[in-house]
Amino acid sequence: MHATKLANIGIKYLSDLQLDDLYQLQDELNTLWKNGQSTISNNLYDKIVDSINYEITQLKTDPYNYAVIKTDNELKKLIDYLTALHSQGKSPIENSVWDILNHELTMRNVINFNSSLTYPSHWTTMSLNENPIEFIKLSRISQEFQDVSSFFTKSLQKSSIVIYSITRIQNLRLWYIFQELQKIIPNNIQRLFHGTASSTHQKLIMYHGFYYSFCPGGLIGDGVYFAVNAHYSNNDPYVLKKTNHRRELFICQVLLGNSSQGGSGYCCTSVEYCGVGCQTGKCWSNASGSNRQKPLRSNLFHGRCTYYYIQGEYTACGIRHSDSEYIAALNAPQFDVHTSDGNPNLNSLCNRRIQVKGPRGLIVVRVVDRCSSCSHGSLDLSPAAFKVVAGSLSVGVDQVSWYIE
Known part of the structure; x- marks a missing residue:
């Protein structure tokens, strides 16, 4: 089809x-x-090869920006084609991309998204279809620059410091999530700091935000960590060092919900933050009875x-099941912390939706x-369930998002 049109x-x-069109051509x-x-x-064929190499270079150099400018249909079509190549062992990109x-x-x-989506009035004009993510370097003479600079400098607790630049991250998707969570979490917003020493993680945060599934482990429990004071995030190993004298940190608006005392090995379920292995400790002491909050997405x-x-065999939860049922095997890192006395049959997640x-x-x-x-965040589904989320068993492997109801 492509060859005929090219001719x-x-x-x-x-x-x-x-x-994907170029590869098919x-x-x-x-x-x-x-x-x-x-x-x-031959000259025109060489142009096609050059176009493929250019697209691959752009994709590998900045996969976030490459993906975000694609329409939904373009992105789905590209991923479908790369999935087919991936299943044949011919993928032209690394697993990270x-x-x-x-x-x-x-x-x-x-x-x-819906038509009622709004964003802060001081943001530059944005469009979900054309530019859902913008990075705006603030003018040094703007009031916003002065306010953020003053807040950061006081919190850093250092007498001599030079602010190299301040960039406002305008991400309509993350702002939408923030607005939705404000509807179900008490309106307790604080300005907090976050540092990461990884440029890869920094890019992930800027485009896709903070996700618990990327942050297993921590000194006082699993989760994403924020600091009240900049001087804490500015220390190793949390800060990204661009040069010996230049560092980068995030200043974030954080919507705070319920709280509990943390501790090493503590973990988070869909509705509560509990003790080691999610088996002991206090879980949202103010969320009980009829006032208990709904699970948060x-x-x-x-x-x-x-x-x-x-195939009708016994599963870890001790019950026989068939391939036609809508069931899942949870990854070991997230399954095992809920196993009591070493017996998976007694796992508190068994039969959870x-x-x-x-x-x-x-x-x-x-x-x-x-x-x-399976690694943290991953699932094995029954064939019947996999067909629903991926479309066909021939896909083999796909990306999913999930939460415990």
């Missing part, structure tokens, strides 16, 4: 093609050439998803098993 339109046709031309039916010049593309698509599937997990055959969102659909499954080979 009719010429080189201008290439400008309308994205990476190259495959069509290779087949025609092998059959002795080539209809284009693959994860970013899938995470971008997952985030779009989870967030349902802020505890959203992201990971890879594949399928496995149960999980809502799973994939590129092709949303489904509610029950936790019935443990996936020993």
